[in-house]
Amino acid sequence: MTVGSEEDLEYLKAIGRICALALRKMMEAAQPGMSTLELDELGREFLENQGARSAPRVMYNFPGTTCISVSPVIAHGIPGEYVLKDGDLIHIDVSAERTDTMVTPAPR
Numbered sequence: 001m002t003v004g005s006e007e008d009l010e011y012l013k014a015i016g017r018i019c020a021l022a023l024r025k026m027m028e029a030a031q032p033g034m035s036t037l038e039l040d041e042l043g044r045e046f047l048e049n050q051g052a053r054s055a056p057r058v059m060y061n062f063p064g065t066t067c068i069s070v071s072p073v074i075a076h077g078i079p080g081e082y083v084l085k086d087g088d089l090i091h092i093d094v095s096a097e098r099t100d101t102m103v104t105p106a107p108r
Helices: 006-029 036-049 055-060
Strands: 052-054 067-070 090-093 096-098
Touching: 006 036, 006 052, 006 090, 006 096, 036 052, 036 067, 036 090, 052 055, 055 096
Parallel strands: none
Antiparallel strands: 052 096, 067 090
């Protein structure tokens, strides 16, 4: 997105806050014994509750709401049945768009 106005910047700030909070919640919830699909579902629920939807799903018909990669995969991992193990290094990528046109501050 190109920022062409102050309003554009406010939209980006609002969705950026929502994505950051979704990522934080997912990181805090990640634990051994949880599948990457379960972790993705937490992200989906949070985004929907914030009036947002997954950008990868909307733009590219990506099969997950977020991208979750487990080392040695670096990026664009598809959430699935893989069960996290103690010591796994995971990468979570959250990107989204607002489903409304009203800019409201995201919860902190």
